[in-house]
Amino acid sequence: MELRQLRYFVAIVDHGSLSRAALVLHVAQPALTQQLRQLEEELGVQLLHRSAQGVLSTDAGKIFYEHAQAILKQVADARSAVAQSAERPSGSVTLGLPHSISGALALPLLTAARAQYPEITLQLTEELTGNLSDQLKSGRVNLAVLFDDGQLAQFATTPLVEEELRFICRADATYAQGEQALTLAQTLKTTLILPGLQHGVRPRIESVARQAGLVLDQVIEINSIAILKSAILADMGATILPSAPVLDELERGAMHSHRIHSPSISRTVVLCASKNIPLTNAAAAVSRLVQQVSAQLCAGDTWPGATAIAGGTSS
Template sequence: MELRQLRYFVAIVDHGSLSRAALVLHVAQPALSQQLRQLEQELGAQLLHRSAQGVLSTDAGKVFYEHAQAILKQVADAKSAVTQSAERPSGGVTLGLPHSISGALALPLLMAARERYPEITLQLTEELTGNLAEQLKSGRVNLAVLLDDGQLGPFACTPLVEEELRYICRAGSVFARPGGSIALEQALAATLILPGLQHGVRPRIESVARAAGLSTANVIEINSIAILKSALLADMGATILPAAPLLAELERGALVSQAIERPAISRTVVLCAPKNIPLTNAAAAVGRLVQQVSAELCAGGVWLGATALPA
């Protein structure tokens, strides 16, 4: 198996046809087809379904595509690590962010990276926490911001912030409760719009509830932040989330939030890197920048409900 075969296969999948991939790669289509056949023979599996309309990945092809992407990224990182300097880090860095954190961190981080490290190409990917952990293990992302659920053993972790979870609903909602705060038992008794269990917020809520002898009763599961916002604004229920992903609606008064007490709920946000894959100078620089920007956002009150943690 050769690296060029991996590059060819990834290009075919990305462009959806052999002819388009051949044009992009500047390779004759018969030669591209031959390399693909050799790859499939070596693996003993069909990777692509071919038709007049193009190609689609088989189940085996989908699995192999993920591995091929990870291998090619690690090769590129290895080349970059040899050529870049510590004083002027350069190259590509991929950072994974959970949906519920990107609203607070993504834009300030991109602006800071552009200003301080103009030779680094920073790519942000937004995913569910569970998906990010898998991508970090395989090397498809260099770094990831994750939630400390006690199962981050495979990673080297640096604490970033402790983030408060709040009870949030539409202004004037039937689910609104008087006062500046609400007991956890009251919050859990409402119809709640929450992410699924694969989302980092939900397991934390369930864990705190169990420890208090409580449970969620009536839950509408929505994994998309955009759809969850729409459901809140339609007054289908309330939610328990950090303020960051709903900040725009909270600031304009469309949504209101209350602190949760007896007990309060918070989550620990950490920056993670794989233990078995060395960081390039560029990735290490981005990691330091994530810590610095997170602390600045907390100190300035921009990351609402978050308190910076010592590294």
């Protein structure tokens, strides 16, 4: 198996056509077809379905595509690491952010990166936390912001902030009329709209509730912040989230946020890197920048409900 075969295969999938991929790669289509056939023969599976309309990945092709992308990225990172200077880092860095964090962190981080490291191309990808963990393990992202659920031992981690979770509902909902704060037991009596068990805030809420002898009985699972917000505004239920993802709705009065007590709930936001794949100088610079920007946002009260964790160190 050769790197060019991986590049060819990824290009074919990305462009959905052998002919278009051949044009982009400046390779004759018969040669491209031959390399694809050799790759399929070596793997012993069909990677693509061919038709007059183009090509589609088989199930095996979809799996191989993810691995091919990760391998090609690691090769590019290795070349960049050799070439770049520690004093003037350059190259491409991919940082994964959960949906519930990107609203607070993404734009300030992009602005700071452009100002401090103009020769670094910072690529932000917004994903569910479970997906980000898998991408970090495979090397498809260099860094990822995740939540400490006790399952991060496989990564090098740096604590960033402690983020308060609050009960959030439509402004005119009857769940919490006149109440500034609610007990956790009170919040769990409502229909809650939450991500699935493997994503975001859900594991943390389940853990705190279990320790308090409580259970979540009425849950609507939605793994999209945009759809979750629409469901709240449709009065299908309330949620337990940090304030940052619904800040616009809170500021314009469409939603209300209530503190939770007895017990309160928070989550630890951490920056994660692979223990097996070394960081390039550019990725190390972005890692430091994420820590710096997070602390500045907390100090300026522009990351609602978040408190910087002083002296966070990688493990």
